[in-house]
Amino acid sequence: WGCGAFGATGTMLSRVTIAGLPILIGRGIEFSIQVQNRIEEERSVDRDPDACGETARRLGPPLLAATVAAVIAFTTMRISKVPMVQDFGVLLSIGIVALLVAGVVVPTAIIGVRERRSPSMHPATTSWVERTVDRLGSLPRWTVLPLVAIAVVIPVVGLALEGGSRIESDPINWADPESSSIRNARMLEDETGFATTLGVFVETSSAPSNGVFTDQMGAFVFDLVLRSLDENPELAEASSLASSVGWLAEVPGTTTLPPTGLDMLQAFRVAPPSLQQVLVGDDGNATQVLFQVGPSSREQRAVVRDRVEAAIADPGEGAVLPATSAATTGGLAVVGVGLLENITANRAELTVVALLLVAAFVMLVHRDVVRGLLTMVPVLLAVGTSAALVRLLGITLSPLTTVGGPLVVATCAEFSVLLVARYAEERRRGLDPAESTRVAAERTGRAFFTSALTTLGGFAVLVFSSLPLLRDFGIVVTINIGVALLSALVVVPPLVQEADRRGLLEMGERAAAPGRVRMGAGVAAGVALAVTGVLLVVSAVGDDETVAAAAPTADSVEAPATIPPPTTAAPTTTLAVGVTLPPGVPERPTGLVAGVFWDTLTASGVDPGVARCAADTLLATTSEPDLLALGIAEIPRPPEVDALLRDAATACGITEEQLAAAAG
Secondary structure: OOHHHHOOOOOOOOOOOOHHHHHHHHHHHHHHHHHHHHHHHHHHOOOOOHHHHHHHHHHHHHHHHHHHHHHHHHHHHOOOOOOHHHHHHHHHHHHHHHHHHHHHHHHHHHHHHHHOOOOOOOOOOOHHHHHHHHHHHOOHHHHHHHHHHHHHHOOOOOOOOOOOOOOOOOHHHOOOOOOOOOOHHHHHHHHHHHEEEEEEEEEEEEOOOOOOOOHHHHHHHHHHHHHHHHOOOOOEEEEHHHHHHHHHHHOOOOOOOOOHHHHHHHHHHHHHHHHHHHHHEOOOOOOEEEEEOOOOHHHHHHHHHHHHEEEEEHHOOOOEEEEEEEEEEEEEHHHHHHHHHHHHHHHHHHHHHHHHHHHHHHHHOOOHHHHHHHHHHHHHHHHHHHHHHHOOOOOEEEOOHHHHHHHHHHHHHHHHHHHHHHHHHHOOOOOHHHHHHHHHHHHHHHHHHHHHHHHHHEEEEEEEEOOHHHHHHHHHHHHHHHHHHHHHHHHHHHHHHHHOOOOOOOHHHHOOOOOOHHHHHHHHHHHHHHHHHHHHHHHHOOOOOOOOOOOEEOOOOOOOOOOOOOOOOOOOOOOOOOOOOOOOOOOOOOOOOHHHHHHHHHHHHOHHHHHHHHHHHHHHOOOOHHHHOOOOOOOOHHHHHHHHHHHHHHHHOOOOHHHHHHHO
């Protein structure tokens, strides 16, 4: 039922939400055992002919209150900034309601049919479970005040300690490190020197098209790349149109200069179409910088991102953004850092809000401040103890394990509500505080004990999982449920008994006429706690992102570069028959077109000096802008351009066979 209702909400299952199924199974077992245990108790102890009806009347309201308290605690997960954790809270909230209905209806119907056919006649017996639960709740009276004091202090200590726990937000570390895919990913990191990417998306509205091909844009991107690489050793490499063109034109031993808009436009025109799509988009009004980030932690990557953003917002002596332009960081590194920030953003608030709203609900239901506080003391102890244990054991947190606080609140509050309710019931029957404590612990403890052990066993299996994500989650949930169970069974009996003896509770002979002042105080305290919790929720879900200062931009708008039209017709070179030009310097020329021409010739086996002669001859007859205007970057090239290339090559002694090899 719960999974069906969850699916009807349109929420998708994920690694986090699917991990809630064992929790729901444990809660379902508890509800069923509670109902079955109470029906058999009414039948065998009180000899009630309407055991099922009496169970519904006496156990129904506490079960409903405990379920609502758990739903409130689970619902607080909706304020998390991690979508998977939000969905996890939805699944648990819907699932526990469905389990309450099923846990009450199904056992009652089945046992009712059985009892009509074959009524239970065997007397009730006390097993080792009841005896164990009774011993757990037998702390002496002098321990009550220390327990209350610890309950006040330990949540603060626990949450403070948990704040220093290591958080693993890298999905690659959630998987089995020995799997082939993870080993391949690690090998790729080792071979390439980088693990992820950090991008800077730059867009401009300075022109209808080709707005990125300006001197201002070339200077800004080039300076940003140089500064970012210099300030961040975590960055292995960087690629962009401006930096690639600037480095291609770099002359050793000279000052590195940023490319001009015309340089970038010419380079873009000769680049393959696939590379053009990567470098420039939006009809020439958007470009990107792609940084390769080396193996590093999410915390280190957050620092790198902040430094890159600082370089954009405050370029210092570097070039500023062109007018009407904007630059934004993005990429896998930014996504990973955002996940880390979302996990840590309001993790403590999840627990605090759950505590406040559950305490408010209990006080409003019973209209009693003392009863509400007694119910929450073991919850506070469980929250603080489990958080401290997670930190002291060095358990790594993840999106799964960050839900520990609300889970402890829901589980322990449910146990406490049922224990206190059963104590109040026994007091109404005329039992003294000591006997009421014993009966409440024994007759409800079996269900708690059995369901908790079942859930613990299910999650303990996860401890042996090869997936770190599930292994850590199994450890954390095992600790949480174990601590919640012990806190309720150990703390509630002596606490409620001592409060009753001191006259702080409206139970037994004092339950007939509760005072209006007491009821008013309970309602007022509940409302105050609820308002405080709601205010924290509003604060947590509000848009608390700081608005970054606008990056400075150039004062004037620069027109995009354009390739000038050819000023000469295609020239011809005439040499005497059999005469060729001498080889040039056997080095690659710095020009874009000449460099590509030289690369092509040398790759086909032409001597570097002869190839340099051909490249220099080509530029001596026709400039690079004219060659681009004639269509040298087009595919296929115009015949007149091929004639220029052929003339320059043959003038330096390159054969037709070598030209054919270069063309192929």
